[in-house]
Amino acid sequence: xxxYRPTRRDILRLLAWGGLGAAAGAWLLARPEAARLLVDAAGxxxxxxxxxxxxxxxxxxxxxxxxxxxxPEAGGVADCLACHDAGVPADPGGYxxxxxxxxxxxxxxxxxxxxxxxxxxxARLNLGGRLVxxxxxxxxxxxxxxxxxxxxxxxxxxxxxxSLATAGxxxxxxxxxxxxxxxxxPEDYDVPYxxxxxxxxxxxxxxxxxxxFTYNEPTVFAEYMVDIARLARQxxxxxxxxxxxITAESPLGELCGALDAIKIDLKGFxxxxxxxxxxxxxxxxxxxxxxxAASGTHLELVNLVVPTLNDSDAAxxxxxxxxxxxVGPDVPVHFTRFHPDHQLRNLPPTPVATLERARAIAMxxxxxxxxxxxxxxxxxxxxxxxxxxxxxxxxQGFFVTARHLDAGRCACCGAPITGVWN
Numbered sequence: 001x002x003x004y005r006p007t008r009r010d011i012l013r014l015l016a017w018g019g020l021g022a023a024a025g026a027w028l029l030a031r032p033e034a035a036r037l038l039v040d041a042a043g044x045x046x047x048x049x050x051x052x053x054x055x056x057x058x059x060x061x062x063x064x065x066x067x068x069x070x071x072p073e074a075g076g077v078a079d080c081l082a083c084h085d086a087g088v089p090a091d092p093g094g095y096x097x098x099x100x101x102x103x104x105x106x107x108x109x110x111x112x113x114x115x116x117x118x119x120x121x122x123a124r125l126n127l128g129g130r131l132v133x134x135x136x137x138x139x140x141x142x143x144x145x146x147x148x149x150x151x152x153x154x155x156x157x158x159x160x161x162x163s164l165a166t167a168g169x170x171x172x173x174x175x176x177x178x179x180x181x182x183x184x185x186p187e188d189y190d191v192p193y194x195x196x197x198x199x200x201x202x203x204x205x206x207x208x209x210x211x212x213f214t215y216n217e218p219t220v221f222a223e224y225m226v227d228i229a230r231l232a233r234q235x236x237x238x239x240x241x242x243x244x245x246i247t248a249e250s251p252l253g254e255l256c257g258a259l260d261a262i263k264i265d266l267k268g269f270x271x272x273x274x275x276x277x278x279x280x281x282x283x284x285x286x287x288x289x290x291x292x293a294a295s296g297t298h299l300e301l302v303n304l305v306v307p308t309l310n311d312s313d314a315a316x317x318x319x320x321x322x323x324x325x326x327v328g329p330d331v332p333v334h335f336t337r338f339h340p341d342h343q344l345r346n347l348p349p350t351p352v353a354t355l356e357r358a359r360a361i362a363m364x365x366x367x368x369x370x371x372x373x374x375x376x377x378x379x380x381x382x383x384x385x386x387x388x389x390x391x392x393x394x395x396q397g398f399f400v401t402a403r404h405l406d407a408g409r410c411a412c413c414g415a416p417i418t419g420v421w422n
Contacts, residue, residue, distance in 0.1 A: 054187035061193060062125070062132035066223055067251050070102040070129050100129040107219055108246040108284035109170045120279075122185050123168030123220040134186040135166035136224045137193045141181060141215050142202075148398040150212055150242050151373060153383060154332050154419030155261045155298050157393055158400040161240070162203035165215030166191075166224075171244050172279030173267070174343040175306055182216040196227040204235045214242040222251055229258040244278075245285040252291055261298035261420065264289055268303070268310035269319040277309060286322070293327035298420050300332045302373065305350045305358055307338065316358045320365035329366045330418040335359055336373035356380065369418070387415035 100115040104124055111119035113126040123135040147161045167189060169182035176182055181189075203211050211232050213225050218241050229239040238260040245264035247255065256262070266285060267278055274282040292299045303319060305311050316335075323331060335358040337350045355372045359380050362370035372380025376397040383393035390412040394402035404411040408421050 054190050058134045058138070058186055059125075059127065059132070061137075062127070062134050063136050063223070065104075065106070065124055065131040065133045067105040067248065068102050068124075068131040069105060070100075070131070100126065102126045102129065102131045104131055105248055106222060106251055107170050107248055108281060110248075119170065120172075121168045121170040121217070121220040123166065133221070133223060135168055135221045137195060138166055138186060138189075138191045139164040139194055139199070140167060140189045140191045141165040144206060144208060145212065145214075146398040147210055147212070147240075148395065148400070150214060150240065150263055151302065151334055151336075151371075151398075152240060152261060152263060152298075152300055153334070153371060153393070153395075154300065154369065154417075155240065156210060156238065156420060156422075157403070159210050160206075160208045161210040161212035161214075162199075162206060162208035163212040163214050164199065165213070165218070166221045167216065168220040169217040169244070170220065170246060170280070171217065173244075174277050175304065175338060175341060177339065177341045178215045179342040196224060196231050199228045200231040200235050200237065203232065203237055209237060211237055211239045212242065213239070217244050219243060219247045219251070222247070222255065226254060226258045243288075244280070245288040246280055247288055248284075249287070249291060252288055253295070256292060256295035256297045259297060261300070262292050263300045263302060264292065266301050266303050266319060266323075269315050269322065270310065273310050273315075277306075286326075289323075289327055293331065299327070300334065302334045302336055303358070304336045304338055305354055306344070307347050307350055307354070309347075311350070311354050311358070313357075313361065316361045317365065320362040320367055320370075323362075324366040329368050331367075332369040332371065332419075333362055333367055334371045334373040335362070337375055339374070352378070383417070385410035385413060385415055385417065388413040392417055 098114060102113050104111045104113065104119050106124070109120050113119060113131070115126050115129060118125045123133065125132055125134055141164060143163045145161050145163045147156060147159045150161065165181055167181050167184040167186045172183070199211065211228060218225055225241065232239050239258065240261040240263070241255065241259050242263045243265070245266070264285065266289065268274060269282070271282045274280050289299070289301065301323065320333070323333060335355050337355060338347070339349050340347055352375055355375065359370045359372055368386040369383060372378045375381070381395040382391045384390065385392050388410060390404065390410060392404045392410050393400060405417060405421060408419070409416050
């Protein structure tokens with residue numbers, strides 16, 4: 001089952017659902033813990049009603065999600081395998097399921113949801129035995145950013161990226177710097193519906209050649225992302241995703257076909273670190289990185305180096321050697337400076353010397369394009385030719401200040417520089 005449990009605020013929201021109907025009432029009555037909370041509920045009902053009103057609107061318009069399976073839809077052994085990790089029941093036809101269960105197949109969390117429950121991402125909800133998306137068409141953040149901010153250093157450097165996000169994330173990273181939206185419920189924000197065509201048109205109208213799905217985990221609005229990307233291509237725009245990398249294989253394959261570049265946060269190289277600090281597993285991230293690399297979609301990686309948690313020589317060397325050996329030495333890898341935020345305000349910013357050490361370890365492991373991130377003006381921000389060592393792309397902060405490329409080759413020695421340059 002999902003780890004989601006109703007809170008006091010949830011119960012107050014349910015009071016505001018009003019005539020949305022039997023599904024909400026049945027969900028409440030079937031859960032004694034919710035009823036006990038309801039007996040004690042008191043306080044600012046106006047605020048709860050406002051949030052509840054947002055939820056009512058989201059539920060009225062929420063489209064059915066993709067990449068899920070429910071008991072009524074299960075048609076055979078293959079469908080049973082979608083839910084039963086330990087194997088198919090001996091008698092699938094006689095197996096008794098809890099009524100209305102659905103399994104989300106979008107990401108590696110594989111949330112099993114009873115009616116009324118949400119996945120860990122908070123963005124997908126079981127409504128009457130159907131999985132619905134609460135964030136389709138509900139971007140709560142729209143900005144124009146330099147693409148280097150994502151960061152993409154070898155994909156259209158200097159381009160402006162029309163950037164958007166919704167609420168929600170399947171991870172619980174204690175260091176998240178966008179926690180106000182990634183850890184929010186969709187109804188916490190009163191966001192108007194924006195159809196995919198308007199996003200593509202707005203990006204084109206602002207002369208932004210790239211649309212970036214970023215800030216939260218874009219996987220939670222995968223259906224919206226795919227629809228936008230397909231329309232954007234008709235406008236001659238490119239689309240990129242900034243992801244934590246736990247998307248399941250089938251939806252990630254579709255995203256690779258719809259997107260032009262994907263950046264994945266490889267947050268560490270220790271499964272224990274992922275469980276303790278991120279609320280996830282490392283193995284699905286490694287699988288996703290391999291899949292994106294094999295697809296031919298442009299790939300870059302970021303490792304946020306957090307003091308005392310993932311900054312040992314062994315962790316950094318293991319990460320660099322895995323990347324070089326599994327996906328190749330030409331994948332750009334950014335070692336990025338941590339700043340205290342969210343639940344890790346007790347830790348200091350990453351020492352610049354640690355980032356320099358990480359970059360040196362990576363290059364010693366054979367990576368050709370290793371960068372120091374979040375340290376404006378550092379020499380490790382530049383792209384160097386792996387053949388002659390000359391700077392081919394010079395950066396100051398998030399901005400490109402000089403280029404020494406000729407048709408994707410070093411202007412000095414003519415060696416090819418891996419990337420998407422035009």
